[in-house]
Amino acid sequence: MTTPLLKVRDLNVRIPTPGGLLHAVRGVNFDLMPGEVLGLVGESGSGKSVTLRSLIRLHRPPIGMTGTVEYGGQNLLNASESKLRDVRGGQISMIFQEPMSALNPVLTVGEQIRENLLEHKGLRGKAAQDRATELLDLTGIPSPKARLSDYPHQFSGGMRQRAMIAIALASDPQLLLADEPTTALDVTIQDQILRLLLRLREELHMSVILVTHDLGVVAQTCDRVAVMYGGRLVETAGVNDLFHAPKHAYTLGLMRSLPGAGEHRQPLQPIPGGPPDLRSLPPGCPFAPRCEYVTDECRGTEPPLLEVAPERFSACVHYTELPALKSTLEEVNA
């Protein structure tokens, strides 16, 4: 078996807020294999984006991070600043949800690619210019050479996201962290960007961690899925297994809230209630107040994430009682 590219162990993130300490990520563990596309799924406020940002220690004080993020034999959470800088952008790149706010409005797209090439590849002048053109071309931006001297606001939404991907790819990263990269885009553009990410993954042999709240995106792109709820991973599984037979009541709820297709079309069933307040969690399973399978057992202590089947982990007391779903991946994709 190959060794994981990234090993996350007992990751905790605490955010001080006026209303108390917000324990946004609570003991998250997972491995990422080389070349794998892992989906990190959950509602807003589940801690998925916070988790993603912790992987390259992007949070700033007073936000606190503990645990280990092992990459290349090193814990990134306590690596030196210079080592971290080499990893950031050099080996692990990140793209954001809103390209308009993530791209600096007063620098041309070319400048923003070139500063990456200089930092990590030592490229400057003509060589940097050529490589930047290549990168824009690679991400499917027409007449790339001319567009290098354009500013972000001169690009359309989809083109901006492509430009951001080009910047992220400048240093040939091994891992791309993508924080809801398609949420801000139209459906058709979304599709193009996802296809682009998959193509680049193949061509450049990258791993990808994709944070999204959209199960459709997961079905289209991911190999494996980790579902987050209340700052914890509640289920991890291969994408097919997850969609056929969820092993956590929350995942099941998510599936049911998806619009089905074809003969299995059924009324949407949104999950009642809202996400838990991470400043004051009740004991037991954080999903219990919204769960239709809830029993007293759920309210006692918080169920740990256990291996319930080969390569499948769940933190649900009642995983055996959950029904399999008739819907298939193809239908979700349709």
Added chain:
Amino acid sequence: MHASYVIRRLLQIIPTFLAVMLVVFLLVRLLPGDPASAILGDRATAEIVERTNRELGLDKPLPVQFGVFVRNFLQGDLGDSISLKIPVIRLIGERLPTTLFLTVYAAVLGVLMAVPLAVLAAVRRNTWVDALIRAVFQVGLSLPVFYVALQLLSLLGARLGWFPIGGYGEGFGGHLYHLFLPALTLGLNLAAILVRTLRNSIIEVLTAEYVDFARAKGLRSRVIMTRHVLRNALIATVTLLGLNIGALIGGAVITETVFAIPGVGRLMVDAIFGRDYPVIQGLTLTFAIIVSLVFLITDLIHARLDPRAELT
């Protein structure tokens, strides 16, 4: 920056100038009674008043008078000072450089104080350092310019004798030395106006997602600070500075009076007490033209620094 933008912006200033001239022209017509007797004072005989009215063209209809006013202005004629009996344009020409020196000097001092402190407050936001800087400048904002001027003059000028207590001095070095206290007074006032807004816009830049993206790219903090943060903060500074040119000029009027500096600000106050209406008129016009030119320059610099500016 496109040439068309510059030209369009330059053309926009023409109607502004015309409107400014109209306001200034009408201002003196607000005088109770007829202008000539106001100019000449109570002791003038009816005959002299009538002659003056004729000489100044005040017997003609207002639109005609305004036409003459604009024509004279274009020929560089703003009338003659009543008390000093010399052309207003010459008077302003002699005194304006002093005021410009003072305001630029003050702007430099103000920016040198405001920018580092605003950056410090922004970086250490919500700590005691930030609270202290903000509290000091909040008080500073409430300190009247004439009061600060008077206290600095009496303490650093008269009592300690470190700086001259008035005048303009000889040569560039002399100007710098003589105008230090007045420029410091004005600079402090400007810094008080700038610090708070600047701090907020720097915080906005520091917490902007593009800064996080720059960090995620593995750039050095120095590169992030200079290329990503300061450049955006500079845009805010230039804009704020331009917006506050009016306050700076108003401050100069007061400061020049307190420090007895022979600039146009003091000239304005003297003219008011001397009821020297042509001078008041000419100065008000000059100040308004300076402000609109500064607005223009600010816009152009802004367009140069911020590629988005031309869209609006």
Added chain:
Amino acid sequence: MTTMHSPALEAPARPRRRWPKPTLLIGLALLLVLIFAALFPRVLAPFSPTDFDYEALLKGPSAKHPFGTDNFGRDVLSRVIYGTRVDMQIAIFTTLFPFIFGTLLGALTGYLGRWSDAIVGRIADLVVVFPFLVLVIAIVAVLGPGLTNMYIAVSAVGWVSYWRLTRGEVMNQKKAEYAQAGKVLGYSPSRILLRHLLPNAVTPAIVYLMTDMSLGILLGASLGYLGLGAQPPTPEWGVMVADGKNFMATAWWISTFPGLALTLAGVTFSLIGDGLADALRPRA
């Protein structure tokens, strides 16, 4: 699936903490002191503000005269206390008319839009080209020195900020659902404007009113100092600073205490302005 955003999680680097609340309370407490001094100066002041005492000329601070006496032997403390009334009056009258006029005009042009808005906008652009103090003293020069003419001058210039704030707010509110609902219900435009839009749109103008009061006091005192505002022997703080300017070396207290009073009044209004802005700002 919900697309609701949790700001605390999505933008964790942006702290939600605000300037501590006590500032508003301190500001209000100071304001009460100022109002009391303005209404009942007799109760607080040990002497008359205008009586000369040739036995006590230019005396430094003492138990009898805590702020000393001036060159006419007048008690500086008493003059500072009586000055509160004049300067509070300045704070009110330099802002009240611009506030009323600017706010109503802003509501009107913001609601009507089109040409009325364009015309007022042009005038506003024109007014801001003149340095505030320069235009005010030019108008005062024409009308003659004194407080009333100063109020007229300030009103002619000061409405612009209120107009801008209210106009922008009304334009936003106009799009809001309740205004549209009012239209559907067939309310008259004046009722929609005065009963529904204006009360909601006036908040920024009220917040600015406080800041503007501190600016108004500074302006009034500056004009007083220059001899264009309140006239001696009125106990106005700016006039008093000017009274003492020739005695800075020998009797610093004559100018220093009125200046401190001015600063205190300015701080009071800006603290309240900040506090109000904080309290009234819509929560995200």
